[in-house]
Amino acid sequence: MKFNCELKRVVDDSYDIEIGRKLQDTLVSDLKGGLVGKIKKFAVVTDSIVVDLYGRDIYERLNAAGLKAELFVIPEGEKSKTRQMKEFVEDSMLEKGFRRDCCVVAVGGGVVTDLAGFVAGTFGRGVPFVNYATTLLAAADASVGGKTAVDTPLATNLIGLFNQPKKVYLDIDTWKTLPEEQLSSGLAETIKHGCLGDKELFEYLEKNVEKVLECDGEACEYIAKKNCEVKYKVVMKDERESGLREVLNLGHTVGRAIETVSDYRLYHGEAVAIGMVAQARLGEKLGFISHENEQRVERLLERAKLPTKIPDYIDRKALVKKLYTDKKVRDGKLRFVFQKEIGEMMCFGENQYGKEISEEQIAEIITEM
Amino acid sequence: MKFNCELKRVVDDSYDIEIGRKLQDTLVSDLKGGLVGKIKKFAVVTDSIVVDLYGRDIYERLNAAGLKAELFVIPEGEKSKTRQMKEFVEDSMLEKGFRRDCCVVAVGGGVVTDLAGFVAGTFGRGVPFVNYATTLLAAADASVGGKTAVDTPLATNLIGLFNQPKKVYLDIDTWKTLPEEQLSSGLAETIKHGCLGDKELFEYLEKNVEKVLECDGEACEYIAKKNCEVKYKVVMKDERESGLREVLNLGHTVGRAIETVSDYRLYHGEAVAIGMVAQARLGEKLGFISHENEQRVERLLERAKLPTKIPDYIDRKALVKKLYTDKKVRDGKLRFVFQKEIGEMMCFGENQYGKEISEEQIAEIITEM
Numbered sequence: 001m002k003f004n005c006e007l008k009r010v011v012d013d014s015y016d017i018e019i020g021r022k023l024q025d026t027l028v029s030d031l032k033g034g035l036v037g038k039i040k041k042f043a044v045v046t047d048s049i050v051v052d053l054y055g056r057d058i059y060e061r062l063n064a065a066g067l068k069a070e071l072f073v074i075p076e077g078e079k080s081k082t083r084q085m086k087e088f089v090e091d092s093m094l095e096k097g098f099r100r101d102c103c104v105v106a107v108g109g110g111v112v113t114d115l116a117g118f119v120a121g122t123f124g125r126g127v128p129f130v131n132y133a134t135t136l137l138a139a140a141d142a143s144v145g146g147k148t149a150v151d152t153p154l155a156t157n158l159i160g161l162f163n164q165p166k167k168v169y170l171d172i173d174t175w176k177t178l179p180e181e182q183l184s185s186g187l188a189e190t191i192k193h194g195c196l197g198d199k200e201l202f203e204y205l206e207k208n209v210e211k212v213l214e215c216d217g218e219a220c221e222y223i224a225k226k227n228c229e230v231k232y233k234v235v236m237k238d239e240r241e242s243g244l245r246e247v248l249n250l251g252h253t254v255g256r257a258i259e260t261v262s263d264y265r266l267y268h269g270e271a272v273a274i275g276m277v278a279q280a281r282l283g284e285k286l287g288f289i290s291h292e293n294e295q296r297v298e299r300l301l302e303r304a305k306l307p308t309k310i311p312d313y314i315d316r317k318a319l320v321k322k323l324y325t326d327k328k329v330r331d332g333k334l335r336f337v338f339q340k341e342i343g344e345m346m347c348f349g350e351n352q353y354g355k356e357i358s359e360e361q362i363a364e365i366i367t368e369m
Numbered sequence: 370m371k372f373n374c375e376l377k378r379v380v381d382d383s384y385d386i387e388i389g390r391k392l393q394d395t396l397v398s399d400l401k402g403g404l405v406g407k408i409k410k411f412a413v414v415t416d417s418i419v420v421d422l423y424g425r426d427i428y429e430r431l432n433a434a435g436l437k438a439e440l441f442v443i444p445e446g447e448k449s450k451t452r453q454m455k456e457f458v459e460d461s462m463l464e465k466g467f468r469r470d471c472c473v474v475a476v477g478g479g480v481v482t483d484l485a486g487f488v489a490g491t492f493g494r495g496v497p498f499v500n501y502a503t504t505l506l507a508a509a510d511a512s513v514g515g516k517t518a519v520d521t522p523l524a525t526n527l528i529g530l531f532n533q534p535k536k537v538y539l540d541i542d543t544w545k546t547l548p549e550e551q552l553s554s555g556l557a558e559t560i561k562h563g564c565l566g567d568k569e570l571f572e573y574l575e576k577n578v579e580k581v582l583e584c585d586g587e588a589c590e591y592i593a594k595k596n597c598e599v600k601y602k603v604v605m606k607d608e609r610e611s612g613l614r615e616v617l618n619l620g621h622t623v624g625r626a627i628e629t630v631s632d633y634r635l636y637h638g639e640a641v642a643i644g645m646v647a648q649a650r651l652g653e654k655l656g657f658i659s660h661e662n663e664q665r666v667e668r669l670l671e672r673a674k675l676p677t678k679i680p681d682y683i684d685r686k687a688l689v690k691k692l693y694t695d696k697k698v699r700d701g702k703l704r705f706v707f708q709k710e711i712g713e714m715m716c717f718g719e720n721q722y723g724k725e726i727s728e729e730q731i732a733e734i735i736t737e738m
Binding site: 001002003004005006007008009010011012013014015016017018019020083087090091094095097099100101118121122123124125126144146147149152153154155158159160161162164168221225228229232236325327329330332 | 381
């Protein structure tokens, strides 16, 4: 006997990304104005650095506006992206009386938005959340796509959810308070976006990368918007990363592995920069990109003050081994995505952007670098 | 500057519930036949009791059919519904090389299906899963609705996800291996379904409850199907529990609290039975159900060998305090749902099935019981 559980429905997860300076007032008036319905209880999740810069300020503004907010602070850094930290935030929220009628307000960089978005996705089986991104990396990485996740000792970003925020705020002004390496780290994802889907963005950066490093307003707004556009274009076509979305993994196969093997001594973007060089060099060998364009990628990364070589302290063998924990691995075989010259992706068949690569091929590149 | 992230799409989460005896072969041929696409790697999640009855058998059948399966066993019982156990399953899966191209096969009762469905929902940001339900409770509770969750020290079922399985198997034959208290426990949810939405089911049980306790085939198939129907009717109209779905919480406000305060000495259904009596008695005082019908509810629960009184060892004060962790609590106030006579729910306004109840009102009932 069969019973058919028919569950077809239209889901609308649309949201706005607000790009500008000092968006705190906009955030508060949005939340007071019904962006998340009648909810009046807000969990402001932030990290130990951002709390003094923006987190506590937003928490105080929410309370001053008559909304009930509490502050939840996680230690700064990638090492906070764990299930234990998720549990800590959940338990703290429960202790403070938070139940299902609340909203999570993530204030911080990619670690905070990834973790807080994941917390929101499973708290009370899902409560709304908004992202107030305070880094370029979060602007580039965490504003479009709805990816949230934590790391585990055995794999990065493998436990998580697709969860769309109700709104994202990209406060360009916050970038001024970033250490230079973090701004550079964010630029790595921006350069990646240029490489994989926007030649104009790439060439703009070739002209203006120094302006971004100086936090020039116009340049920053331009790249913030471009980042959203490129990512949106890719994500829209493929929400579940079955095909096209893999292109966003450009440079991330080696990048993620280096990040982990370095035990997070390297920023995410720094590791991605090295990964970008790895895919470009391997791509050159395979005829996907000319030597000249490969060099343009390396030069732009260098001008963005990003590393293009694997640091000496990285154990090469451990690195190669780590590659196998990549999400793109299928049937135990390594798969890479490659840029096609500048501004396009290599495609190896319908919706097939990943290409199987032997351990020898990538080990050779790693040895050279 | 605003960027609109337009994300509107049609989601089809429809699935079949197969009701019958000995469905192991159907399961294997479904999975081999492409129910979950090209996936060939299966994580069979089961508990320490069910593993010897059905779990290992299914795992072996999958491997014999040329699919790659691994077995993951959690300790039996409600205490396994924790974030730590979720982590244990995840880490075991990662250690065995599971990545995103896998499917979770839950074999067991409600604890296993709740936990495994939650694991599947966040593993690799979501992998498919199927439920092979081996208890009446799982058949009644976990087959329709897509609710998955774990408990925390501070709240039951508050951390979790809405996640729909690809298929559910209700193997009536497995009920024969259930301890009697567990069969009764499952009957509590069935009686609840009769009370809230199906007079025919209630009256069928009044005639045949003993047959179900004896695992009579026809009676079991009938109630398995009826359970799906009632739950589907409710869930379909309201996937996010904003209104109508709350009716499924009938008896659960007191039930869940007793379950926790008893430290799980009571089965879920046993606790729900007591909760059903509590709402019926309170409902009688408030004029929602006649004395005669209230008595019918109590008598049916008794015939199903379920408790209708709060055990002596339960600390009444702790119980009342625990009520405030209920999901229906809003602005710190207790809210209950009530049956309207037999087979209907009390409705207190459009999509409003919850009614605010004072601590005194419910404390009085608890004292009486």
